[in-house]
Amino acid sequence: NSTFLYCDQLVSDFEKVIETPIINNSSVYYTGVDLGTAYIVLAVLDENYQPVAGAYRFASVVKDGMVVDYIGAIRIVKELKQEIEEKLGTELIYAAAALPPGTDTLDSGAIKNVVQAAGFEITNILDEPTAANAVLKIKDGAIIDIGGGTTGIAILKNGKVIYVADEPTGGTHFSLVISGAYKMSFDEADVYKRDFKNHRELIPVIRPVIEKVSTIISRHIKKYSVKELYLVGGTCCLEGIEDIIAKQTKLPTYKPQNPMFVTPLGIALNC
Ligand code: ATP
Structure with a gap:
């Protein structure tokens, strides 16, 4: 891209x-x-x-x-x-x-x-x-930063941030769900999650959390005419997360090669 x-x-x-x-x-x-x-x-x-x-x-x-x-x-x-x-x-x-x-x-x-x-x-x-937009250089759309503890939502118009929010759902919640499903400790689940080899297998397990994040995104952007989403943050390393977010929010969703x-x-x- x-x-x-x-x-x-x-x-x-x-x-x-x-x-x-x-x-x-x-x-x-x-x-x-x-x-x-x-x-x-x-x-x-x-x-x-x-x-x-x-x-x-x-x-x-x-x-x-x-x-x-x-x-x-x-x-x-x-x-x-x-x-x-x-x-x-x-x-x-x-x-x-x-x-x-x-x-x-x-x-x-x-x-x-x-x-x-x-x-x-x-x-x-x-x-x-x-900060993220100094690297992404987006004019219009929303930057979605899914980190460890939270999901940040920032709406941009003409290159300026016009709306921000931070919601307490992030990678930690993904690891908690994996920990429960696989009977692993939190730390083991987090290591397992970060391994790209496991992403395809994990997507069905963590789909509900991704859908929850998508609902949060939709709620925040609904008053603005956001046409595109841009994903950053470590959790967006998950292969396939962009497709689920795009489907749920009905918006084209892009992410750089490495969103971390x-x-x-x-x-x-x-x-
Ligand atoms: P926050 O923004 O919430 O304060 P943070 O800045 O520490 O947290 P990031 O560094 O953007 O957040 O992301 C950390 C999260 O990304 C952790 O939950 C981590 O498990 C997850 N993560 C990192 N690498 C990968 C990967 N390859 N696959 C899946 N998840 C990953």
Whole structure:
């Protein structure tokens, strides 16, 4: 899909530098810090806004967009920062962070404090859909961010976010259903779910949860003339999720090659 040329290239470059960082003589580095329910991700861009390094860690320090383990969050961001600094041989100074839609009045202080306490100078705090759209570059439609704990819905008109919502259904619920159906622990179910080999088999099991997410999407977009949906967030890695959402919402539904890392990269682009 040509819509995602820039996004697919950027995410694929980012995946490579997570493995093998690019050491160059950039005069400045921009870091995007994404504190999620399931993962904490750091994405580092050079002076030309090209990915040079990245790191992520499975963590449960955030719940429904709120920092619930403040000390744990600081420790992990600090460790990821140090890990990248050692690889790049330079100090990371500037960072931006993002907030899930609708939580800005609740928690912007906590997220800002975590990033600062980890040793960064904050240059920007933006909302997650605006961050994602810096990578997707969509003019009209809705960005649906199905993460770990929540589903974010952001409606765009002429490239601007005009409506946002965040609902507490996400990948965690998919894992809970798999855990029940397969008699696995939550962690085992989550690992099983993330393996692409298992997606075809899992779709019938998790279809009701995908349909619930679709109903939530339809409810939020019904007052707006949304014509297309764009999927991001780790849960949208599930192969076939787009077809069920398209069928249920009756809207063309697109997703980039890798819907993970879109938001962290967008945060770094806005640093
Ligand atoms: P939130 O946005 O809710 O705060 P987050 O930012 O941590 O959470 P993401 O990193 O976008 O969310 O997505 C995490 C979710 O994606 C987890 O539930 C994880 O199990 C799921 N996930 C990650 N990779 C895959 C995969 N390959 N297949 C299916 N699900 C996946």
